[in-house]
Amino acid sequence: MLIVSDHTPRDTERKPDIRAAIAVYVQQSDELHAAYVGRPYDSVSTAKIDQLHADLDAALTAALPITDAAEAAALIELEVKLFREFEGDAPDGIHLTRLTILEEARDFLRRYGEQVGSRQADLQDMVTAFGAEAPAMLAVPAVPGDKLLEASAAAAGITTDQARIVYASMLQPFVGRAA
Numbered sequence: 001m002l003i004v005s006d007h008t009p010r011d012t013e014r015k016p017d018i019r020a021a022i023a024v025y026v027q028q029s030d031e032l033h034a035a036y037v038g039r040p041y042d043s044v045s046t047a048k049i050d051q052l053h054a055d056l057d058a059a060l061t062a063a064l065p066i067t068d069a070a071e072a073a074a075l076i077e078l079e080v081k082l083f084r085e086f087e088g089d090a091p092d093g094i095h096l097t098r099l100t101i102l103e104e105a106r107d108f109l110r111r112y113g114e115q116v117g118s119r120q121a122d123l124q125d126m127v128t129a130f131g132a133e134a135p136a137m138l139a140v141p142a143v144p145g146d147k148l149l150e151a152s153a154a155a156a157g158i159t160t161d162q163a164r165i166v167y168a169s170m171l172q173p174f175v176g177r178a179a
Helices: 018-035 043-062 069-087 093-137 146-156 160-174
Strands: none
Touching: 018 043, 018 069, 069 093, 146 160
């Protein structure tokens, strides 16, 4: 059963990369801030900042739902960066507590993502190896048991003897060779 929500990527769609969207935002934001060092922000810079925020919001919305720990860690890293921009590098009180919680969550997700990524790679290697060996391991009985024949005959609406003949004729091309 496939459950689809408004955020579920369709087969023809490719989910945008959250980390790439964040990297673009950070780079463009840093460039914009660097261009205005020592100068007051004006309506042009404000419009550019608003557009950067709108582009980031659209990219993040298109990339929902969050499906892995690395994506979540990247989002928290962005929140830490924005928090520091607005609160400064030396927060105190509740701001320090919030920043500490964000950084702890980010670090946990990074560690978790590395562990899961390693296990996913191991699982993929195992699936690939099995896929390469599976055809040679395919085995069916050369002489079927009575229960198999009876069940097949009942399902097909034929006699057990007819099912035995059908089974033998289907198996004949494969006898003596690996599938």
